[in-house]
Amino acid sequence: MSIRLTPDLTIDLLAQLRAGTPLVQSLTNVVVTNFTANALLALGAAPAMTDIPGEAGPFARIASGVLINLGTPTAEQREAMAEAAVVVADAGTPWVLDPVAVGSLPVRTRLAAELLERRPAVIRGNASEIIALAGQGAGGRGVDATDNPEDALPAAQLLAGKYGSVVAVSGSVDLVTDGQDVLRIGNGHPWLTRITGGGCALGAVTAAFLGAAPDVDRLAAAAAGTAVYTVAAEIAAEQAAGPGSFAVAFLDALAAVDAADLTSRLVIS
Amino acid sequence: MSIRLTPDLTIDLLAQLRAGTPLVQSLTNVVVTNFTANALLALGAAPAMTDIPGEAGPFARIASGVLINLGTPTAEQREAMAEAAVVVADAGTPWVLDPVAVGSLPVRTRLAAELLERRPAVIRGNASEIIALAGQGAGGRGVDATDNPEDALPAAQLLAGKYGSVVAVSGSVDLVTDGQDVLRIGNGHPWLTRITGGGCALGAVTAAFLGAAPDVDRLAAAAAGTAVYTVAAEIAAEQAAGPGSFAVAFLDALAAVDAADLTSRLVIS
């Protein structure tokens, strides 16, 4: 039976998230910590950025979901990431790996390879990063996506099969696959690529959706996270005059997005 | 004679702050550095985030007030915090301890215990944190407050008595005590809990008020900081459509809040 995401299921998962306020631990890069925490709070989740050795592991034990984002991985943070990954792998806590700019940069590329062995519930990246992570390309220019999500589908399926992960590829049409089924979400707005953290915060939101609904299929939960996030971006863009006001309106929209918005706007195939 | 806070005293202390632009050194967590610096600048203080060993101490010598916030305490920052705490204890510079998420997390809980020995002028936290710091509870879920400020009053009084500190507990009604007198400020808005740094920046603002008026009783100065901050939040909420626009309007309100706002809005008991 193939997995599908309907507007009704998306609405239901968003309601579960807001009722449960899942605790989402984010070990993420220094550029986007503030925006990520604010996106989680706006949506209705509870953020915590606990990312030092000796605390990252204990905290992961009580978290509902965990994000590990490799954007600026200091030595201390790398140790904390390894510590948290052991705990979540052991506890079965859903976690998301965001392999920012892997490929050409050696430290994070090695780290990503090690973390993959802990089998993330979801791997989220742009097309260049997913292709590089699968060992099929050289990566983009840092966080830039130089490839189309559809071009990354074989790489996404390879990773999904090898690590038992759902793989989410961001782009103008987002693509989410468990290696078998492929869901595509056609919402969003180009301004998400003109603010820093537009992709990174989605990793944390994905961890929130996974943590809020542990009994739901991970492909559906991850796709619901992308769906809510990108619909909020559409709403925000209608009220914004540029990237600055877009970021502000986007946080407002994450807090306000509701069943009617999702019913009328969602483009899933 | 019991300490009281009147609107007139609050107005006077705010005027002193804006006239003196106190230099506030914040050793704080990576999530809220930007928001904290912007809150201080908006209010009229001069922020500096000097938090590396070898500089944190020398800088503390020229600072008017210091904040030590334990949100994401890396090894290097812990060393810098210890260095700054020695200087401020020696120099008599007023400083604020914000024991973010103490209780269950071992590294910061040990650090908080050490820093307490340097006798902070003010300890600021939510109810869970104050209860945990006093050794009377297990702490909340990270930065979440799971307790009511009134429930933390015995813990606050215990800490105040033991360390000679003023203790400020954030909540829907904020509570500030020196162990004897208890001031309650009924201003604020729930959106302060839906943006990251809503509590953390108050710690820095409190240090600014202490630094701007070294001759004023610390209970009154700390309460004035909470009063101005939470009145600005009320003003901002009236202009905002959600947490994103609230944060923006809040910075505007910190810059604009004036005597008339304080006179008409303050709810102190």
Add this chain to the structure above:
Amino acid sequence: MSIRLTPDLTIDLLAQLRAGTPLVQSLTNVVVTNFTANALLALGAAPAMTDIPGEAGPFARIASGVLINLGTPTAEQREAMAEAAVVVADAGTPWVLDPVAVGSLPVRTRLAAELLERRPAVIRGNASEIIALAGQGAGGRGVDATDNPEDALPAAQLLAGKYGSVVAVSGSVDLVTDGQDVLRIGNGHPWLTRITGGGCALGAVTAAFLGAAPDVDRLAAAAAGTAVYTVAAEIAAEQAAGPGSFAVAFLDALAAVDAADLTSRLVIS
């Protein structure tokens, strides 16, 4: 022949930047990473904050321009800065040094002296910092400018002559010199000093202008960066109600500023 900056050249350089989306690597302080990345994205450049040892050097090899900002220089970041500086000096990649708060703080003051030996294309700071860097003063209070840009002209010319750098001094009238010619830009708004990162992000924007037009004289390119940046600030101030809404409008204005704005507003002498 003396170097001049005309509105037409500024317009041309901005168009080159937007067409080329230069990759700007920023090794910068933790307070302003987010704002800096957003300013670069809004303007049309591609930001990357790669600042760990083992990656900072390799990344510098592919960057179009690099910023090294000394605001919160952790040990790991200092090592990464040294690594990147070797690469850019070797490759001839234009890079900007922002000597935040040099003078009284020992760690960054030593580091600044070492980095100067790698001959930055541009040194950008406020008057206090430029005077302190030239060894002619004690520095300001942290990031505060306590001196007028014109007072820093001798120090700027000394640094320019000694290191072959263009020196940009921020203030109410910005001053940019290569040691011979002096360009003055009379645009801007005081609110740029009431938001954190108002100066720091200009360092990254300067690196973007240098990287986008490697064949243009560096004095003109650096001055064009200041010109576009400060004109955007003027536009933003007209739409803002305080420092919070100014920061948002400023990002919008960086994205929107166009030839007509520059033609009608630029004040260069």
